[in-house]
Amino acid sequence: MQLGRGRVLYKPVINGDKHDTTGWEVHTTTLTLSKSSKQSSHILSLMKSYKKGDFTNVRNVPFFLPARYPHSVCPSYATYASYCFLGSIAGSSAMVLSTQALLIAVGVGTQSAAPMAAALNWVMKDGVGQLGGVIFASHMGKGGMDFNYWRGKFSTWTLAGERKTRQRGNFQQGTADSNPKRWRMVAALALDLSTLLEICTPMMGPEWFLPCASVANIGKNVGFLAASASRAAIHQSLSMGGSSLPAETAESEAETYTKTSPPKTSVSSNLGDVTAKSGSQSIVASLLGTAIGIFLSRTFCSDYGTAGILAGFVVLSAAHQACTYKAVKVVPLRSLDRHRLHIVLTSYISEKGYGLEDGIPIKTLTPAQVAEKESFLPMMPPDDSVRWLTVGDSLINICPSGVAELERLLLPKKSTGDESRFALDSKEYEKYILKIHPPSETDGDGMIQLTYLEGATDFDILRGMFHSYMARAFMKNNHTYLDCENSECIMGIKILTVTHTIMNRQMPMFIECLQDVGWHIGNGCVTVECGSSHRLMIEHA
Structure with a gap:
């Protein structure tokens, strides 16, 4: 065994004539090359490496x-x-x-300047x-100045109690970590x-x-x-x-979505x-x-x-x-903010198809692929989700009709096959509230409001975002509800329940795909809310 560029040699110690090894003996050796010869050979090897495009030898520049x-x-x-x-x-x-x-x-x-x-x-x-x-x-x-918050304040001041217009989405400025x-x-x-x-x-x-x-x-x-x-x-x-993949990723929740396999360790x-x-x-x-x-x-x-x-x-x-x-x-950032998650979800849903049929093998975009498409110029909306998705809206804007409307928006984590709604003291509903405004004659794009509850984890955030993009794809591709004469509320609830069933079925595969390509999930690695976003707390939840 040779260590230290040929200076130290480890040899087995011979015990008697039987040639049994009882340990290791250290022998120092002398170098055959002079100092100038070593430098010349090292420089020549670097030059050859550069010509070949191999930069491996650059590691010998430790400073x-x-x-x-x-x-x-x-x-x-x-x-x-x-x-x-x-x-x-x-x-x-x-x-x-x-x-x-x-x-x-x-x-x-x-000359006229006064030094003091x-x-x-x-x-x-x-x-x-x-x-x-x-x-x-x-x-x-806090992610810096939230322009959406001040824009809303300015609109409130200028309208002075007149006609209120629906907020057309927001976008995440993000912190230095996200x-x-x-x-x-x-x-x-x-x-x-x-x-x-x-x-x-x-x-x-x-x-x-x-x-x-x-x-x-x-x-x-x-x-x-x-x-x-x-x-x-x-x-x-x-x-x-x-x-590498994170060493700890909320194992208690990850087991729900991933296969039962040994956890991946990080270097x-x-x-x-x-x-x-x-x-x-x-x-x-x-x-x-x-x-x-x-x-x-x-x-x-x-x-x-x-x-x-x-x-x-x-x-x-x-x-x-x-x-x-x-x-x-x-x-290649490996945490997921709203914009990077938008790129991943848009690609995943379009590749899988609108219905997200089961059994279609597909991988999500890797962090390196997302980095090529990412937009990060200051004070500019990074993607088109700002036109149709609002994250963290207040309760009064989501449910202006009161508790009855809130009860209709609560969703069980697991589909039961019936239309019953959980009571407010139940612990089995989703950690987010999703309200869908289908396209209409005055609003051809539709609108989605997503607000998380207190205690929502990274997996809950992914479920809410996946559900929102699934509902968006449903409204864009399914024209059955566009011509329906029912009220907007009934159409929104119908889309909500249908897409929630699809989300429940596809979520385990999506989470597994994210982890397979190296995205970090758990310990706050997924953030989609902006500085002025609200989180709701339901008593006895």
Whole structure:
């Protein structure tokens, strides 16, 4: 057995003439190659590997890449790290330009500048920026500003008790844990917009330095906080542990949906190593970006002044945004938020067919396939479900008629074959309430309201979403109820019960497919609600 590149040799110890082995003996050996020969051979092997497209030997650079690379990380790690490296270079270069613009705005280099006043303004803008970052961090766990909530408030104020219109769905902004890609783009936009404001500060005059620099510093702190908060979830997906199935997935509930087989164990996570190497890459990129920024600053500032700095920033900012988008695009997140679940369910139902017949072998989309279709641009609805699905609506909007309507919407977890409804004190109904508004002459698309009850688990969330998309497919493909003369309530209840039976029959297969391709279920890995979503609590439930 040879360990340590030929330095240590383990040999069995011979006991007498019988050649019996009684243990192991350590023998040190000398290397036949000189130091220069080893370096030359190592460099030649690296060059040959690069020509062949094999990057396995890159793992011998321990200060820059995770240990045992590429086997210890996700296959898309190289693409992610490369684009992040280029984006950090562009971002660092742009910050050098903005710093020079701020120094010019505060009066550094002019005879009329007061050193004490300039230093005081600089310190004050840093203090205001840090305070703004603290306030922003206190709201990050809620998923940021919920535009649907404020849109509803604005509509209520403007209508002032007049005609009420039905809410046309909402979408999930997500937190840094559930939607790190969107927050990573928020960070990049905040940093670049803040840098742009700093560059434009000299054009506004010295009296505008403090307000402009303070706002820009708030934006930078927001960007740094958003980037650091989203980095953990991204690195987890790229690490060894993130590329495997979870070790614990609510076994008591999983047994209901999956086959009786030994639980799948996860490998040891190297999240710390991936994070540390990312820090090393960021430092090197920052040093290179600073050098490039100094060169551009000296060139453009000396020749074109602030206009030249602004032109250089536009190019660097475009490169920063493009590299950031490309980097997070390839990250295969293994948790399910509303948008990723929308992609999975839409593909699954369309591939299985409208009726979701039993016995059709099919796999759900993998995290890598979903990553290719995922949309994560800030403040933009990621998919068309915002037009027909509302998650977390209040009870008064779901059941304006009172308790009788609520009782009609309660569904037993297991179909009993009759039309009876469970009492409010029963524990056997679904942990969600689904109200269906079928298409009509005034509303051709229809509408679905989904609200979860307190205590709903990841499996309950999946059941509610699967039921909603099944009802949506039913309304789009079955035209029997579109021409029915019955009331909207009766049609909605009919669709609700029919699709609930289909969901109950197909749910075990769907859960098994999700786990087979690597999606994490359990321990809060499935989130679909937005910041203003409600959860209902029924007494004695």
